[in-house]
Amino acid sequence: MSYYQMNEKLAIDYVKGLGFFSETARLVAREVGDGNLNLVFIIRDEEAQRSLVLKQALPYVRVVGEGWPLSVERTIFEANALEIHNKLVADYAPKLIHRNDQLALIAMEDLSHLQLMRYGMIEMKKHANFPQHISTFLANTLFYTSDLYMDPEEKKKLAAKFVNTQLCKISEDLIFTDPYYDAERNNINPELRPYLEEVFWKKDYLWLEASKLKYKFMTEGQSLLHGDLHTGSIFAGEDETKVFDSEFAFFGPAAFDVGKIIGNFLINYVSWWGKDVDINQIKDYREYLLNSIVDIYNLFHKKFIDNWERDAQDISVKVEGYQQQYIRRLFVDAIGFCGAVMIRRTHGLAHNIDVDGIEDLKKRSKTQIRVLELGEKLIMNREAFKNIEEVVAFVKDNL
Ligand code: ADP
Ligand code: MG
Ligand code: MG
Ligand code: MG
Structure with missing residues (x-):
């Protein structure tokens, strides 16, 4: 699967394949990224009160724009580190739910209650x-x-x-x-x-x-x-x-x-x-x-x-x-x-x-x-x- 950039609709389509939500769930996605680099979607099933976060790297620095390209492989480092944090300090990091290195994305525990x-x-x-x-x-x-x-x-x-x-x-x-x-x-x-x-x-x-x-x-x-x-x-x-x-x-x-x-x-x-x-x-x-x-x-x-x-x-x-x-x-x-x-x-x-x-x-x-x-x-x-x-x-x- 080669890289494509997510939007709210594509993010919903993607997470439907993860088995995290029930098949009939009506999902709502919102992009909340306020950081310097990446897209962050919160995807919710209101009815079941279930949600997750999908974070995807963009091929450039978000605060600067396409004029400053940046490899999306950084998601691999984030996912690798998160796997280690989940082992060594499980209480103090979001749980990694899914990773897709080709799409440069991770799905993780939604922490928006904090x-x-x-x-x-x-x-x-x-x-x-x-x-x-x-x-x-x-x-x-x-x-x-x-x-x-x-x-x-x-x-x-x-x-x-x-x-x-x-x-x-x-x-x-x-x-x-x-x-x-x-x-x-x-x-x-x-x-x-x-x-x-x-x-x-x-x-x-x-x-x-x-x-x-x-x-x-x-x-x-x-x-x-x-x-x-x-x-x-x-x-x-x-x-x-x-x-x-x-x-x-x-x-x-x-x-x-x-x-x-x-x-x-x-x-x-x-x-x-x-x-x-x-x-x-x-x-x-x-x-x-x-x-x-x-x-x-x-x-x-x-x-x-x-x-x-x-x-x-x-x-x-x-x-x-x-x-x-x-x-x-x-x-x-x-x-x-x-x-x-x-x-x-x-x-x-x-x-x-x-x-x-x-x-x-x-x-x-x-x-x-x-x-x-x-x-x-x-x-x-x-x-x-x-x-x-x-x-x-x-x-x-x-x-
Ligand atoms: P960047 O790498 O672009 O700085 P961040 O990982 O810092 O992206 O995420 C940007 C914003 O998205 C955070 O400040 C937070 O508001 C939101 N966010 C990121 N991860 C989560 C999460 N697991 N749960 C809820 N919100 C999140
Ligand atoms: Mg950040
Ligand atoms: Mg940041
Ligand atoms: Mg960052």
């Missing part, structure tokens, strides 16, 4: 169980796909299934390169441009550190990463957390997933500078965000080490001192990646609505500068922090 975490955080929603959930997601996916646990031959064979050249290139460019010079693809608030030209783009020392992080991203195939773990790739409810949109999955430095989620919390933290919200409410919410960051990191750390103590296989990693330096490196790199993702979201191609929701462009640029400055300080000082509590204290002192 809210996108990013929107929840803009409404100051607190997700009390999130640190518990995401730390398990991180500790299990990052440990059990690494050489700490896997047979080295199996690990290399698995890594060979995740040579995700095109989406890695997007991250290499959009996160680690374009923000550091006046790249055409950047998406720049005109009120921010003078700061970029007169200050930010003159920081060669910062570009150097970003380049070191980029090289690490490109060369350090430690673990299977989600690869795009921001608050727009997570559904969060009272007691539920679901991580989706794993098309950027590849074998990279474990610290990247950890740093990316913390960076997105910090972007939200800073965003309140530009918003007209009651100061006490902001104070309270910020306290919650920083406490969450501490919990996310410390719980991850603990669970990762628990996995290690219980299940590490390779004799070399049991050598005295090895674990300590591994964990230390992971922490330092996570703070570096955290800073890098904060920077890319202010004037790179794709922004966060947390800050872009500030309509007044002058106010927005002031907030963006604070994001940039905090991102820079985290990158530059990353070796100096002893633990996550020190990072959070530093954020408090500086903002």
Whole structure:
């Protein structure tokens, strides 16, 4: 079956063949994709209260259009990663129902009863169980796909299934390169441009550190990463957390997933500078965000080490001192990646609505500068922090 692009009618016809709905079901489809890349249909049988989600890759970047072609093979990576998440962290990912690599589509569990975490955080929603959930997601996916646990031959064979050249290139460019010079693809608030030209783009020392992080991203195939773990790739409810949109999955430095989620919390933290919200409410919410960051990191750390103590296989990693330096490196790199993702979201191609929701462009640029400055300080000082509590204290002192 060769590739054709779905629309609502074709999507209904297609899922009828899956045996998921009853043969007589009257199905309704709605395209809800709000992401940068793909089509997403929710298909419902109202009567039976059953639904699923069909996600299909388009042969180009959706936010840009046909002028930026992109291979649809990225669905294969998303499906491969989702299969692994369904095994390692079944509670925290949508269930994969069906995949069709030729049509570049997956069918998965419908999670529309949950809210996108990013929107929840803009409404100051607190997700009390999130640190518990995401730390398990991180500790299990990052440990059990690494050489700490896997047979080295199996690990290399698995890594060979995740040579995700095109989406890695997007991250290499959009996160680690374009923000550091006046790249055409950047998406720049005109009120921010003078700061970029007169200050930010003159920081060669910062570009150097970003380049070191980029090289690490490109060369350090430690673990299977989600690869795009921001608050727009997570559904969060009272007691539920679901991580989706794993098309950027590849074998990279474990610290990247950890740093990316913390960076997105910090972007939200800073965003309140530009918003007209009651100061006490902001104070309270910020306290919650920083406490969450501490919990996310410390719980991850603990669970990762628990996995290690219980299940590490390779004799070399049991050598005295090895674990300590591994964990230390992971922490330092996570703070570096955290800073890098904060920077890319202010004037790179794709922004966060947390800050872009500030309509007044002058106010927005002031907030963006604070994001940039905090991102820079985290990158530059990353070796100096002893633990996550020190990072959070530093954020408090500086903002
Ligand atoms: P992209 O790769 O283009 O960013 P996403 O996987 O992020 O696509 O999906 C885009 C949007 O579609 C999400 O923000 C969400 O609103 C909706 N969506 C995606 N997957 C599901 C799902 N399993 N259940 C409900 N809605 C979903
Ligand atoms: Mg997405
Ligand atoms: Mg997206
Ligand atoms: Mg995506």
